[in-house]
Amino acid sequence: xxxxxxxxxxxxxxxxxxxxxxxxxxxxxxxxxxxxxxxxxxxxxxxxxxxxxxxxxxxxxxxxxxxxxxxxxxxxxxxxxxxxxxxxxxxxxxxxxxxxxxxxxxxxxxxx
Numbered sequence: 001x002x003x004x005x006x007x008x009x010x011x012x013x014x015x016x017x018x019x020x021x022x023x024x025x026x027x028x029x030x031x032x033x034x035x036x037x038x039x040x041x042x043x044x045x046x047x048x049x050x051x052x053x054x055x056x057x058x059x060x061x062x063x064x065x066x067x068x069x070x071x072x073x074x075x076x077x078x079x080x081x082x083x084x085x086x087x088x089x090x091x092x093x094x095x096x097x098x099x100x101x102x103x104x105x106x107x108x109x110x111x112x
Contacts, residue, residue, distance in 0.1 A: 002089045005103045012103040033058045 005012045017025050037056045043049040046067055053065045078086065093100035 002086050002103055005089065005105045007105075009105050011105065014101045014103065016099045016101075018099055030058050030063075 001012055001014065034053060034056050038052055041048075041052060043052065050065050050067060053063060056063060089103055089106055091102040091104060092098075093102075
């Protein structure tokens with residue numbers, strides 16, 4: 001997000017939901033409806049799961065469902081100097097430093 005902010009020159013505000021506050025997060029509510037829809041059905045393979053998901057409705061809307069086989073890298077970490085550059089773009093709300101972060105672009109991108 002910092003790279004995107006620097007690239008576009010736009011300020012971005014990130015507001016995170018604290019743990020165990022899924023009632024405020026629409027996607028979490030959607031997962032709850034999907035879980036009720038499955039109602040204990042045996043999801044023995046991906047195609048069974050996808051077919052069940054396709055029959056769900058939430059607020060009168062059917063989801064777009066597709067199988068994603070992309071693998072996403074885990075455990076990516078920055079060097080300390082790179083992380084300091086990132087942190088220089090962040091302004092954390094002193095009352096909610098983990099949940100409310102403002103990303104302000106810097107002139108000239110330091111990302112390559």
